[in-house]
Amino acid sequence: MDFIFQNVLNALQWGSFYALIALGYTLVYGVLRLINFAHGDIFMVGAYISFFVAGFLLGPLAGLSPMMTFLLTVPLTMILTACVGVTLERIAYRPLRRKGAHRLYVVITALMCGLILEYSNLAVLGASRLKFPELVDKQIWNVGGVAITNLKVLVIVAAIAVFLFLQWVVTRTRVGMAMRAISYDKFAIPLMGIPMDNIIVITFILGSGFAGLAGLLFAMSYPVLEPFMGMLIGWKAFIAAVVGGIGDIKGAFVGGFLLGAIEVAVVTVFPSTYRDLFAFTILLLILWMKPTGLFGIPQSTKI
């Protein structure tokens, strides 16, 4: 029993990371029909931003306590990472959109932006890995033989809170309605007096901000940073979003947690080298049975 609970907890933790990143893919896709392949690297940038913010706040200039540093690093990382996402939209995607470029070119641009982020990091900071400082004293609670760390709980609670927040934004606010409306038909958006670019910027702020949060939480949980850390996790989160039904917030979270669960389940039975092979085979089967993803609705093509 303990063994199972321990693994459920691990699955939830990994699922939380995937879910937090997947929602960025899903938000941008929902609004722009664009697969933002740079998103995994936004997560990486978020981790680095949190490293430097935390380093500065702990350092001699600010000299804050680790707890204070953590409390300030969360919002600062989210804001700064959101700025990176919005900048990307401004300099890379918007000009193409203005010129009415085909979607393929925008996706390729996104891929290139991701590579630029990775290699500019490599160029500026070098190939050496960075060690993230410990901000929160690690506490381990032993509940009936299951070791629960405060960090794991923090990650899971953060993911659930973000899910509830976004679900509220998308279903209850006028900005969220506009996001859903854009995904259905862009044409009539300006006719409602809605400046489309503002909605797109808000979408990037939300997606990148939460990728930044994921980067910080990931760095706190696995405190080694390197320029390519966003690549594989980004791909996996993207696949999770697609399996959940891309464009749907619920889908991104369910997909993320599903991938986390499958990975942990595979590792408990098979050697860990089998993990990705099995996980993706299962996801492939899910898509084979339901090509629109678990929560996706087939897109009707309009003339």
Place this chain on the structure above:
Amino acid sequence: MLLQVENLEVKYGNIQALHGISFHVNEGEIVTLIGANGAGKTTSLYTITRLPPPEAPRVVGGDIKFMGESILKTRPSDVVKKLHLALSPEGRRIFGNLTVMENLKLATYAREKGADLDSEYERIFELFPRLKERRNQRSESLSGGEQQMLAVGRALMTGCKILLLDEPSMGLAPVLKYELFRKLKQLNEEGMTILLVEQNANLALHLAHRGYVLDTGNIVAEGTSEELLGNPEVKKAYLGG
């Protein structure tokens, strides 16, 4: 003159769609643009609402003035927000994945804070009681006539002072057509200025005060509705003899 179009010339790529047309709309009027497919009616409306590319044509000559000032540099969202011009587009273009109520709410995006929206929703529901019954349904499940009512209601909820309507009668059964046009008349009597684009010239001219006849990007006839209804050439070409 509320809205004034002067010698407007527009192009889609290299194809000229309007060859210097002029028309105007006075406050409180219903003005109609009639003509066959491809005459430039929808193009005129898209140009006025300043829709962004790729839908919108490029203005290469002339001007559009709202209360005497050129609006060629106005952003499309500001046409709605600041000039209070709203378009109910051809083919309705409602947001099918939102409920009826959400469609109406979304249209208030640019409204000033403090507007009494609840009474305006009520007004829309009085005008179109079917929408009230279906307020919580996904709007793509509505019938064609109901969708058209929603498109008009949505345009009204932007708080518009001029309502532009593109082919509102298209695809509607005769009964629904007449019902919709009666509602438009009612709206006008309550003070709404309307610019109506229609292929159904007979119906449009019976509602409007004045009209313009468009043919391949040129205005070929204009006058009061009575004049146009009595004009032998208009009769022959657009009113079925």
